[in-house]
Amino acid sequence: MASSNNDHDQVKGAGLFQRLRGKIVKFGLMLKKLGQDDPRRIVHSLKVALALTLISMLFYFEPLYDGFGIAAMWAILTVVVVFEFTVGATIGRGLNRIMSTVVAAALGIGAHRLATLSGNQGEPILIGLFVFVEAGIVTFFRFIPQMKARYDYGLLIFNLTFCLISVSGYRDEEVIRLGFERVSTIIIGSCTAVTVCVFIRPVWIGAELHNQIATNMEKLANFLEEFGDEYFTVSENGQIRGKSSSLQGYKSVLASKGSEDTMANLARWEPGHGRFKFHHPWKQYLKVGTLTRQCAFKIEALNNYLTSETQTPQEVKSIIQGPSVVISSECGKALKQLATSMRKMTKSSSNDPHIANSKDAAEELKAVIRSSLCKLPAADSLHIIQEGAVASLLFEIIRCTEKIADAVHKLASQAHFNDVKPTVTPNQENSVNDGPHHVIAIE
């Protein structure tokens, strides 16, 4: 439309062409942005392409079994469905696929033999019955939450393989060959996918979870560090507050539960890599995540007062301003330091001074509220209530920050993070504070 506005002489076809070109350019830019936002997406696409080309060429040049057919097909199919973005997801799918194929193939062969024993008349009836019973049970098992979390794909493949093998209608020897072919090609396919996934620029989902938890803390910290200035000073201009991106970042934390649970489940499939050991305390990450989310809920409530239309007069606000700004920014700093020490995988107690500062400020704020807030004219009562609500939320946020700090310290000792200053003798007071967590961790 825009293109034909200026030039009315243009033939319609050219306008259509330009519009199409515009769309293609827009699509191209979108693809470019996708790649720039996370270059690992491009790497992943190339990795999948490589794995598929490898497995295709393997079967093209060197048919493992007599003639091309079912065998190569299953291997290619396996690579396509098993290869996921992260190592954990790929290994999880691969193992699920292999294990359930082995078990189901064995059971399928057994069912087939049992059915053939009953003679020509009984065979189809028995096979139909076996398939019905097996499919019903396995499908129902997929509803068990613990199964669904880690073995859902395995149960699906179990269903599949059992039906394929038992229904095949071959003679016994052929059924065994079919089962063997299926198992071996699926192993070849899974190994190809896992090998390419692990050895070329791997994306470890455990590291992703680790980083996401740290990032989420930083998002909360960004909000808290800016909140004080934003709430107490800019309001006079009458402009809409709280719209800057660093203030809105915390919103994504509110809905992070699902992705964190999935990541922790998949991380358990990953072998040890770098600083992450095989039995890394993934559950403790989920605890830190839950506490971070609870803190985000409080921040969501705080954000309300930031964006609310009813503005408190500056003279009421200024009463609580001093200590409130300190609480908010000190909690922000504490969270930021926790996030940093998590990223560096170091044990740290350096956040304690910030929390202590914020607690001091909280006492000050309480004193201010006791002494002066209710001395304001009664007309200001509602504003007093709003400022009181802000203060009350800030107290909650201190409590949350403390809980997060405790959980991160516990994580640091469970996951054997480095001591930050190994040459200096540990500060006795700090180590006493951390005491109980260390004890729990050693168990």
Added chain:
Amino acid sequence: MASSNNDHDQVKGAGLFQRLRGKIVKFGLMLKKLGQDDPRRIVHSLKVALALTLISMLFYFEPLYDGFGIAAMWAILTVVVVFEFTVGATIGRGLNRIMSTVVAAALGIGAHRLATLSGNQGEPILIGLFVFVEAGIVTFFRFIPQMKARYDYGLLIFNLTFCLISVSGYRDEEVIRLGFERVSTIIIGSCTAVTVCVFIRPVWIGAELHNQIATNMEKLANFLEEFGDEYFTVSENGQIRGKSSSLQGYKSVLASKGSEDTMANLARWEPGHGRFKFHHPWKQYLKVGTLTRQCAFKIEALNNYLTSETQTPQEVKSIIQGPSVVISSECGKALKQLATSMRKMTKSSSNDPHIANSKDAAEELKAVIRSSLCKLPAADSLHIIQEGAVASLLFEIIRCTEKIADAVHKLASQAHFNDVKPTVTPNQENSVNDGPHHVIAIE
């Protein structure tokens, strides 16, 4: 362990046996509970079993192509992977699978022909190149958010089919036959799955979304209806408050975003059924869901004060008690009526009196705060602040409830819900209130 405590004479084997039996019984009880919680799970398992038995027997008795083999395998495979719990998910997977197989098979045959034209030397190189380029591009497309939401499975199958067909290494006629077989068996499998899914006790994901949105509103309503009594009266006993299940129900609403988005995406695949037309306004459901979730965040903040350890003395609480209880319970009633009218799919303005009542109570509460809260002794200031925060949250909840009501009214007119009293002339005042939404809806 418990079983061997009483009877020391027992042989170890019997103890082990009893322990095993205990575990089996426990597992059985868990399965029973799964089925009782949602009997549709049992129905679904039987449906999958039926569909698989049907397709297995079809190919067992009547091999569609010369000899059993690839053909039947693909059909069985299709039933297993396409059959999902809900109609929307099953149709979505089925259509994705069919469409992408058709397009990829055509492209694969083309690529194969192009490669064979280049002679024996060039063929494998060209095929490898085609597979690499196709797999790279399609895998990258899976990162496009709009694609991922609805066509992720289709892109996976596209990858798969293209490789299978182009790599197969057959002569041209055979490749075409392979493509045709794959397409036709996948259509047979998908149709079997969809037919059984739709015609035997179908679970419509659109209806699930509809009910979940209503249920979530009811959960908030339950909290609000009980909150007043719980917060203001029971506290004296010193027992822990806010632990009853109806008060904790809202927690699941906090993390409902992901599942609602998925449901709305899948609901679009479903044909019209009952009161749900093909172009049912699923997006508006998501808006209602978002507002409900925002209200749940406020309730989470309110719940904090319910469970907090610092107890406000009753004389401070009693100042705000009257209007607070009214606001909370009236908002609860308003939400409950909205949920009920959604369930019945009727247009309703009957919630307005409740919102009006809560607004009156809010004015009263503001007056109470203005006149008396700050007259308390200064020692109570901090408690005053806490009660002020509760009052402030209640004001927010009124605002949220109003927004939810507006969104539900808009949904009711977009989705053509029934008028609740078609014989009575519409109340002019109410319809004026609803005016702008009706106008938007008619567009």
